[in-house]
Amino acid sequence: MAIALSLLSALAYGISDFLGGIFAKRSSPWQVAIVGQMSSGVFSLLAAVLLAGSPTGTDLAYGALAGLGGGFGVAFLYRGLATARMGVVAPISAIGTALIPAAVGLATGDRPSELALLGVLFAFPAIALISRVVDDNPAHRGGVIDGVIAGVGFGLLFTFLGQIGEDAGLYPLALSQLTSLVSVAVTAIVLRQVWIPRDRRAWGAVVMGPLGATAQGAFLYATHHGLLSIVSVISSLYPASTVLLAAVVLREKIHGWQGVGLVFAALAVTLVAAG
Template sequence: MAVILALASAMTYGVSDFLGGVFSRGQRVSAWQIAVAGQCSSAAVTWLAVLAVTGEATREHVLLSALAGLGSGFGTGFLYRGFARGRMGVVAPVSAVGSALVPLAVGLGQGDRPSALAVIGVACAFPAIWLVARPDPQAHGPLLDAEPGAPSGFVDAVLAGLGFGVLFAVLGQIPDDAGFVPLAICQTVSIAAIVVTAMLLREAWVPRSGPAALGLLLGPLGFTATAAFMLATHHGLLSVVSVIAALYPASTVLLARLVLHERIGRGQAAGLAAAAVSVSLVALG
């Protein structure tokens, strides 16, 4: 069950990132406007889910949720900014590896002891993440091309990876009896985190235009991905679940191929194969 939920999280995050990357490429909208619209929508969906999934959230759970929200907002904003002005081939793999390393270290530090097969699977996941998100150097497309003279997006990717790493590591500390209230708090705080960061960077963040409103479509995806990850940690080890969830660039790349007709290079194909091996080993373990 943990592997299935982690895969569902990865796939949904990948779809969300694909759409966020496409939306953030618009000339009349900033990445921060897309991020704010998406997180507002996600928070609204999550609070509705609270009505269906009851639980008892303690003060500790609330504080953990707020910390997770800071990581989520920070990570989302810098990920979209990296996609908007950098290169997906840098932003996607660096952010994904970073998002896996933080919870992996936390899980192992708390005593996670995966089986031998799971350890091999986790080891295979890191080169898989890197390869699958590194496009063919000759390929071009809306998600691959950077603006002329734009930075590679490496710094944005590192910051996004740290933010998502904090999100994953902290969500893994919330027990299943807390219900969805902590998740709703997390999504709500993430909005404030995005707004404050955008203001400090003097970036436009109010989603005034029609293109910015497209970010509202990301809300249900964000809720599904985060909820699936949190539920996965209730059934499996944080150190393993977080690495599987970090395979999200695979679905982003596949969507870019199917929808935008972007080419899949040999390295990406090898990465997809390694991802399949990684998931299989973790499942068997």
């Protein structure tokens, strides 16, 4: 169950990142981030109302902290996607997204099986190969930096979501997506960027709401059925779908090492599932 939910999370994240990149290229990435997070928050709140849950104050606090990290991550991810190739930015963000919660999980008592641990070890070279960049374009190098910063934000998002209790329901998740708006707005203000969505094209990002809610909801429930160190790494394989979509729709080239990385990713998932 945990692996299936993690893969669903990765797929939803990958599609959402692809669409976010499209919208960010057409409008302001900051405005797209605001609209996307608002939409995800609304869908998560509706789901929270329909599903039973009894969150504690601690659960809500972890949800709020997750949102601050997630908002920071999505803001820099979309900024990078707006100026650089999707096949550059999204994969690089996955390194921090996987590494931080995996390290926290192992440090706090996760003890995966040897086979599952081998799968985790295969996942990191998979992400690294998919993320490998050989490009002299200055905009793409800037995208690398944005991808690294986004990875730190998403790593914190996954880490804090992984601390929410099983009985909390989706209210902490809805809170995380709403508090992420604060993180996006503050970051935009510090960088002197316009974040209030006045551009009509930015409102197209409202379609990303169900994807964002699905991605984070699937990840949250996956942590209730599996180890954070495993779930976070599998969910961090989301760049695979982003890279494939960018290749099919935008005709971005998949390099040989990225193809090898995709094979490693499939092997990682197989080993973790078998473990």
